[in-house]
Amino acid sequence: MKKILLGILLLAAALTLSSCVTAPIQPIPPQPVPSRPVVRGDICHVVAPGETIWRISKMYDVPMESIVRANNLKDATQLEKGQRLAVPNAAPIVPVVTLYPSAKWKYIIIHHSATDEGNSYAFDNSHRSKGWNSVGYHFVIDNGTQSKQDGQIEAGPRWIKQQDGSHCRAGNMNTKAIGICLVGNFNKSHVSSKQMDSLIYVVNRLRHYYKIPADRIMGHGQVAGATTACPGKLFPWSEFKSRVRQGS
Numbered sequence: 334m335k336k337i338l339l340g341i342l343l344l345a346a347a348l349t350l351s352s353c354v355t356a357p358i359q360p361i362p363p364q365p366v367p368s369r370p371v372v373r374g375d376i377c378h379v380v381a382p383g384e385t386i387w388r389i390s391k392m393y394d395v396p397m398e399s400i401v402r403a404n405n406l407k408d409a410t411q412l413e414k415g416q417r418l419a420v421p422n423a424a425p426i427v428p429v430v431t432l433y434p435s436a437k438w439k440y441i442i443i444h445h446s447a448t449d450e451g452n453s454y455a456f457d458n459s460h461r462s463k464g465w466n467s468v469g470y471h472f473v474i475d476n477g478t479q480s481k482q483d484g485q486i487e488a489g490p491r492w493i494k495q496q497d498g499s500h501c502r503a504g505n506m507n508t509k510a511i512g513i514c515l516v517g518n519f520n521k522s523h524v525s526s527k528q529m530d531s532l533i534y535v536v537n538r539l540r541h542y543y544k545i546p547a548d549r550i551m552g553h554g555q556v557a558g559a560t561t562a563c564p565g566k567l568f569p570w571s572e573f574k575s576r577v578r579q580g581s
């Protein structure tokens with residue numbers, strides 16, 4: 334292949350020389366590799382419950398040291414929920430779904446928040462007011478409200494600490510099911526396409542790693558003994574199931 338290319342280059346050079354002897358021979362510039370532009374910028378990030386500097390660093394592809402320096406943090410291991418952090422030169426958010434070796438997780442349960450707005454921070458506050466120690470879901474998939482992006486994936490403290498959920502009492506699911514909540518009320522509105530993409534991404538990552546069969550991935554209302562319409566009558570089950578099967 335290299336020989337053929339060299340031959341073509343030599344021939345091109347010879348033709349150039351013979352047709353225009355006085356013109357200087359221009360080197361052939363390398364072809365630019367098409368790539369998706371990554372637009373970076375300084376942003377302000379509100380720390381979610383359980384969020385660590387490592388996670389924030391991964392989310393925005395910014396070194397931890399840069400975040401520490403920009404905020405003059407004395408102890409980066411002690412971030413407070415709700416704390417505002419400047420993140421310099423941040424890239425668009427990428428999902429950070431950390432997997433922990435465990436034989437605990439046998440099911441995945443999908444919920445909706447049954448609210449128009451929300452995020453992990455807001456649910457943490459409302460669940461604490463019920464006496465729980467933190468947001469009951471393991472993951473929250475945002476809908477673009479309350480300063481989060483549409484489709485943003487938040488991992489809560491119960492996931493980071495690998496604790497039981499507090500999202501589905503029926504079937505004793507709190508001890509063995511990963512709880513994922515999509516922000517929205519899907520009795521009256523639709524799951525956004527970005528939320529669905531993120532849900533498929535998280536579910537597939539989890540189900541492959543924990544070897545959770547498709548029939549153990551269900552909505553809250555499908556758990557025997559649960560009396561709820563969660564995650565809402567408009568949740569697109571056939572699209573969800575076929576995309577989980579396809580893996581994307």
Ligand SMILES: [Zn+2]
Nearest residue numbers: 444445553563
């Ligand atoms: Zn639910």
